[in-house]
Amino acid sequence: MKVFKIPEATVMRLSVYSRHLTQLIGEGVVNVSSGEIAKGVGVSSAQVRKDLAYFGEFGTRGVGYNVQELYSHIMRILGLNNCWNVMIVGAGKLGSALAIYKGFADRGFKVRALLDTDPDKIGTKLAEDLVVEPITVLEERVKDENISIGIVTVPGDTAQEVTDKLVEAGVGALLNFSPRVLRVPESVILRNVDLSVNLELLSFYLSYGTAR
Amino acid sequence: MKVFKIPEATVMRLSVYSRHLTQLIGEGVVNVSSGEIAKGVGVSSAQVRKDLAYFGEFGTRGVGYNVQELYSHIMRILGLNNCWNVMIVGAGKLGSALAIYKGFADRGFKVRALLDTDPDKIGTKLAEDLVVEPITVLEERVKDENISIGIVTVPGDTAQEVTDKLVEAGVGALLNFSPRVLRVPESVILRNVDLSVNLELLSFYLSYGTAR
DNA sequence: AAGTGTGAAGTCTTTCACAGCT
DNA sequence: AGCTGTGAAAGACTTCACACTT
Numbered sequence: 001m002k003v004f005k006i007p008e009a010t011v012m013r014l015s016v017y018s019r020h021l022t023q024l025i026g027e028g029v030v031n032v033s034s035g036e037i038a039k040g041v042g043v044s045s046a047q048v049r050k051d052l053a054y055f056g057e058f059g060t061r062g063v064g065y066n067v068q069e070l071y072s073h074i075m076r077i078l079g080l081n082n083c084w085n086v087m088i089v090g091a092g093k094l095g096s097a098l099a100i101y102k103g104f105a106d107r108g109f110k111v112r113a114l115l116d117t118d119p120d121k122i123g124t125k126l127a128e129d130l131v132v133e134p135i136t137v138l139e140e141r142v143k144d145e146n147i148s149i150g151i152v153t154v155p156g157d158t159a160q161e162v163t164d165k166l167v168e169a170g171v172g173a174l175l176n177f178s179p180r181v182l183r184v185p186e187s188v189i190l191r192n193v194d195l196s197v198n199l200e201l202l203s204f205y206l207s208y209g210t211a212r
Numbered sequence: 213m214k215v216f217k218i219p220e221a222t223v224m225r226l227s228v229y230s231r232h233l234t235q236l237i238g239e240g241v242v243n244v245s246s247g248e249i250a251k252g253v254g255v256s257s258a259q260v261r262k263d264l265a266y267f268g269e270f271g272t273r274g275v276g277y278n279v280q281e282l283y284s285h286i287m288r289i290l291g292l293n294n295c296w297n298v299m300i301v302g303a304g305k306l307g308s309a310l311a312i313y314k315g316f317a318d319r320g321f322k323v324r325a326l327l328d329t330d331p332d333k334i335g336t337k338l339a340e341d342l343v344v345e346p347i348t349v350l351e352e353r354v355k356d357e358n359i360s361i362g363i364v365t366v367p368g369d370t371a372q373e374v375t376d377k378l379v380e381a382g383v384g385a386l387l388n389f390s391p392r393v394l395r396v397p398e399s400v401i402l403r404n405v406d407l408s409v410n411l412e413l414l415s416f417y418l419s420y421g422t423a424r
Numbered sequence: 425a426a427g428t429g430t431g432a433a434g435t436c437t438t439t440c441a442c443a444g445c446t
Numbered sequence: 447a448g449c450t451g452t453g454a455a456a457g458a459c460t461t462c463a464c465a466c467t468t
Contacts, residue, residue: 006420007437008413015412019391033449041393045449046439053451061445061450078412079419086411093309100305103391103408109415149414173414179231179315181253189417193410196315198403199298200227200290201220202361202385203321205401207291208218219459245427257427258461265429273428273467 010051014074016041017048021071033064083108085145087171089162090153091116091124091132094177098151099126112145113137117158135162142169149173156180222263226286228253229260233283245276295320297357299383301374302365303328303336303344306389310363311338324357325349329370347374354381361385368392 020040024032034052038045052058058073059065075081086109088095098104099114115135116122124132133141141147150166152159152174159178166174173189176182184190232252236244246264250257264270270285271277287293298321300307310316311326327347328334336344345353353359362378364371364386371390378386385401388394396402 005436006416009437011413011416012406012409014416015409016393016406019408020393035449044439046441047437049449049451050438057451059450062448063446064449077416079415080412084411084415084418093305093312097305097309098407101407104411107408107412109408109411148418149411173418175410175414181228181232189414191410191413193405193407194224194228195310195313195405196231196319196321197224197227198387198405199296199316199321199361200292200319201223201403202387202401203291203296204223204226204289206296206360206385217458221459247427256461258463259459261427261429262460269429271428274426275468276427 006054010054011078013041013043013047013051014078017051018071018074018078018080021067021074024067025071029067031064032067032070034059036064080108083110084149085110085112085147086149086151087111087113087115087138087142087145087147087166088151088153089115089135089138089166090155090177091118091121092153092155095151095153096126098153098177099130109149112147113141115141135165138165139169142166142171147171149175151175151177152182153177218266222266223290225253225255225259225263226290229263230283230286230290230292233279233286236279237283241279243276244279244282246271248276292320295322296361297322297324297359298361298363299323299325299327299350299354299357299359299378300363300365301327301347301350301378302367302389303330303333304365304367307363307365308338310365310389311342321361324359325353327353347377350377351381354378354383359383361387363387363389364394365389 017037020037034048035045038048055077058070088099088111091114095114099111104111111130114126114130114132115138116132117135121132122134148171150171152162154162156178159176159180160182163174163182163184167184167188174184176190176192179194179196182190229249232249246260247257250260267289270282300311300323303326307326311323316323323342326338326342326344327350328344329347333344334346360383362383364374366374368390371388371392372394375386375394375396379396379400386396388402388404391406391408394402
C-alpha cells in the first residue's frame with residue numbers, strides 16, 4: 001500500500017467522523033452523504049470527501065456512504081480495529097483521571113500500567129486491575145504488557161527524564177501532557193496536549209475580540 | 213490597532229515561547245536570539261521571527277531579544293497580563309483534576325466554580341475555596357464571579373445542554389473536553405480538546421509506521 | 425560579525441466546480 | 447436528480463534569503 005503523506009488534520013477529522021458515525025449507527029441510519037457528515041461535524045462536504053479520498057473510494061455516486069461500512073473503513077484506517085496497550089507515567093490527578101477515562105477504553109486503548117515515584121501514591125488501587133506502581137518497573141512492564149503508547153503526566157521538570165525511560169524501554173508513541181517540549185528520536189511519534197496552550201488561545205481571542 | 217488575521221498555530225507557538233522564556237528568566241538569561249528560542253522549542257528561527265512580526269518589532273538587529281521584555285510583550289499579546297475567571301462544568305475525575313491543575317493557576321486562570329448534577333459530588337471540597345456546586349447555580353455564578361471562560365467536562369450526552377446554558381449565561385469562550393461537536397453562536401469562541409482524537413492520531417501513525 | 429525583519433518563493437491544505445456514476 | 451471523486455484554483459502557512467541595523 002503506497003501511502004502518500006496524510007495531513008495530520010485529515011487524520012484528526014477521520015477520528016471525529018468515526019465518532020459521528022457511531023452516533024448515526026446508534027440511531028439506525030443506514031446511508032449518509034458527505035454533506036450530512038459535514039453538517040454533523042462542522043466542516044465542508046468537499047473536505048469530507050477529500051479526506052476519505054486519501055484512502056480509497058468508499059461511497060456510491062448519487063447515493064452516499066453506507067454508514068456501517070464507512071465506519072469500519074475509518075476504524076481500520078485509524079488502526080483501531082484492535083487494542084493498544086498504554087502506560088501512564090504520573091499518577092497525579094490528571095494521570096489518574098486519564099487512567100480510568102472511559103473514552104479511551106471505548107476506543108480500544110487499554111491502560112495497563114500507571115506509574116509514579118511518590119511512595120504515598122504507590123499501591124493506590126484505581127480500578128479492579130489497576131494499581132499505582134513504582135517507576136522502577138517501567139521497562140519490565142512495557143515489555144511484559146507489550147506497551148506501545150506512553151502517556152506522560154508528570155510535572156515539567158521530570159518529563160524529559162520519564163520520556164527517555166519510555167523511549168529506552170521501546171514505546172513507539174508518546175502523548176505528552178506536561179508543559180515541556182520533549183526531545184525524542186525520529187522514530188518515536190510524539191504528540192503534545194498542552195492544556196494551558198488551549199486556554200491561552202481562548203484568552204488571546206477573547207482579548208482580541210474585546211479590544212475591537 | 214489594526215490586527216490582521218493571526219494563524220491559530222502562531223498563537224499556540226507564542227504560548228510555548230512564553231513558557232520557554234519563563235525558564236530562561238529563571239536561569240538568569242538576559243538576551244536570546246530567535247535561533248536559540250527556535251532550538252529550545254523545536255521550530256525554525258524564521259518561524260519565531262515571523263510569529264513575532266505579526267505583533268511588532270521586539271528585537272534588536274545583530275543582538276536578539278531582551279528575554280524579560282519579550283516575555284512581557286508575549287504575555288500581553290496573549291491577554292495574560294491579568295486574570296481570567298473560569299467555570300468548570302462536570303466534576304468527574306477529569307473536571308476535578310483540571311479544577312486544581314496548577315498549570316492553569318500559574319498562568320492566571322482562576323477556577324471560580326465547579327458544577328455538577330450528581331448529588332453525591334455536590335458539596336465535595338476540592339480546595340480551600342472550591343466546593344462542587346449544583347448546576348442550578350450556573351447562571352448566578354457566571355454573573356457574580358464574572359466568568360468569561362467555561363470548561364465542559366461532562367459526558368457527551370449532556371455536553372450540548374451544558375454548553376447552551378453557559379452561552380446563555382454569557383460566557384465568551386469555551387474549552388470542550390467532551391467527545392462531541394458543540395454548536396455555539398458565532399460570537400462565542402470554542403476550542404475542543406479531544407483526548408481520544410490525540411490517542412487515535414498516535415494509533416494511526418503507529419499503524420502506518422508498522423505497515424511499512 | 426551577528427541577528428532581526430520581511431518580501432518572495434515554496435509548500436501544504438482547503439475550496440471550487442464539474443465530469444461521471446447510480 | 448443526486449451525490450461522489452477529483453483535477454484545478456485559491457488560500458493559508460512556512461521557509462528562504464537577503465537588505466538592514468547594531
